[in-house]
Amino acid sequence: MSVDGCTQPDCTVAVTGICVLGNPTAQCPRRIAPISPANEEIEVETGLAPALPTPEENPRFPASTTFGLAEVAQLSANRYCHTVGILGAPDSGKTALLASLYLLVAHDRLADYAFADSKTLMGFEQISKGARHWNNGRLPEQLTDHTQMADERIPGFLHLRLRAMNLERVADFLIPDLPGEWTESLIDEARTDRWDFLDSADVLWLIVDGRGLTNGQHLLKLHRLSLLLTRLQSLLTPPYPPVFLVATRRDVVDVPRDILDRMKTLAEERGFEATVHLVASFAGEDSEVQPGEGVEQLIHASAAERPARLIASGSGRHDIGAREMLRYRCHAEGDV
Numbered sequence: 045m046s047v048d049g050c051t052q053p054d055c056t057v058a059v060t061g062i063c064v065l066g067n068p069t070a071q072c073p074r075r076i077a078p079i080s081p082a083n084e085e086i087e088v089e090t091g092l093a094p095a096l097p098t099p100e101e102n103p104r105f106p107a108s109t110t111f112g113l114a115e116v117a118q119l120s121a122n123r124y125c126h127t128v129g130i131l132g133a134p135d136s137g138k139t140a141l142l143a144s145l146y147l148l149v150a151h152d153r154l155a156d157y158a159f160a161d162s163k164t165l166m167g168f169e170q171i172s173k174g175a176r177h178w179n180n181g182r183l184p185e186q187l188t189d190h191t192q193m194a195d196e197r198i199p200g201f202l203h204l205r206l207r208a209m210n211l212e213r214v215a216d217f218l219i220p221d222l223p224g225e226w227t228e229s230l231i232d233e234a235r236t237d238r239w240d241f242l243d244s245a246d247v248l249w250l251i252v253d254g255r256g257l258t259n260g261q262h263l264l265k266l267h268r269l270s271l272l273l274t275r276l277q278s279l280l281t282p283p284y285p286p287v288f289l290v291a292t293r294r295d296v297v298d299v300p301r302d303i304l305d306r307m308k309t310l311a312e313e314r315g316f317e318a319t320v321h322l323v324a325s326f327a328g329e330d331s332e333v334q335p336g337e338g339v340e341q342l343i344h345a346s347a348a349e350r351p352a353r354l355i356a357s358g359s360g361r362h363d364i365g366a367r368e369m370l371r372y373r374c375h376a377e378g379d380v
């Protein structure tokens with residue numbers, strides 16, 4: 045038998061083939077080189093079938109808890125995935141919305157959808173761990189952490205497959221959880237490089253903190269929203285994906301109807317088909333609003349977007365085919 049190992053106490057190179065110091069295994073100075081099989085007495089057994097067939101390709105798992113663009117392309121190549129682009133200022137409630145969606149699904153609290161699968165369960169667990177007790181009384185000040193990216197240039201996507209119960213079909217969603225700074229730098233510095241994937245999105249969710257949309261405070265928020273929409277107008281290739289204008293914190297604020305209408309007008313003036321949504325990702329016990337209110341409607345409306353748009357635009361934007369992500373088609377039978 046060959047001997048293969050390392051003088052580094054915690055190195056498992058012999059088992060995993062990976063050097064704990066990060067060196068190429070053949071060049072690591074601490075490694076005990078394998079004794080050449082030529083010097084050993086080897087008993088060769090013949091005629092035995094291998095216990096397991098050799099895999100055609102070694103399984104690969106993403107190192108992070110979310111999907112990068114390569115994994116997104118891989119998943120999308122096999123089945124239609126509803127890709128959502130989420131934008132919004134820091135603290136607007138983007139992560140809370142995703143955590144709320146996950147917790148609703150995990151507690152089987154959606155009326156028409158049930159959990160079917162997620163390839164990024166760890167990612168959902170990570171963002172929702174602070175909110176695990178969201179419906180157990182008093183609401184903590186901070187339920188989700190400020191989003192930070194492992195790689196500041198590449199978006200990380202969360203994957204969720206839901207079963208639409210009345211239709212007996214499944215719908216896959218790919219939704220990125222991005223830091224608000226990405227939206228800020230798009231607005232203020234026209235930093236577009238990290239947003240390429242938006243051209244492949246089925247729908248855009250523009251998240252706005254509802255607390256900034258009350259009379260007297262709304263002007264700044266509307267101004268920022270109009271700047272963002274103008275950036276998106278020049279970033280995206282028509283036909284544009286529909287825009288969902290999502291006002292958060294419905295549990296603590298009543299956004300006046302006329303302000304919501306003005307938001308919609310801002311989007312429509314720039315050529316976007318827009319709808320307004322109000323959500324309470326979380327809510328305290330004393331709130332009249334249920335935690336998670338509005339979240340299912342957002343998902344339902346997002347799932348409905350794709351077929352309508354593909355039909356309306358003939359071959360549809362997804363046939364433009366320029367980007368890898370655009371290659372995905374509805375291969376899997378029974379997809380919504």
Ligand SMILES: Nc1nc2c(ncn2[C@@H]2O[C@H](COP(=O)(O)OP(=O)(O)OP(=O)(O)O)[C@@H](O)[C@H]2O)c(=O)[nH]1
Nearest residue numbers: 134135136137138139140187188191224293324325
């Ligand atoms: N009560 C209530 N609190 C909310 C709601 N949405 C967000 N919050 C609170 O606001 C905090 C910040 O929300 P996040 O979702 O983390 O904000 P974000 O947009 O992801 O912020 P960045 O990651 O910094 O860009 C959360 O921890 C919650 O405590 C809501 O609908 N209701």
Ligand SMILES: [Mg+2]
Nearest residue numbers: 138139190191
């Ligand atoms: Mg966040």
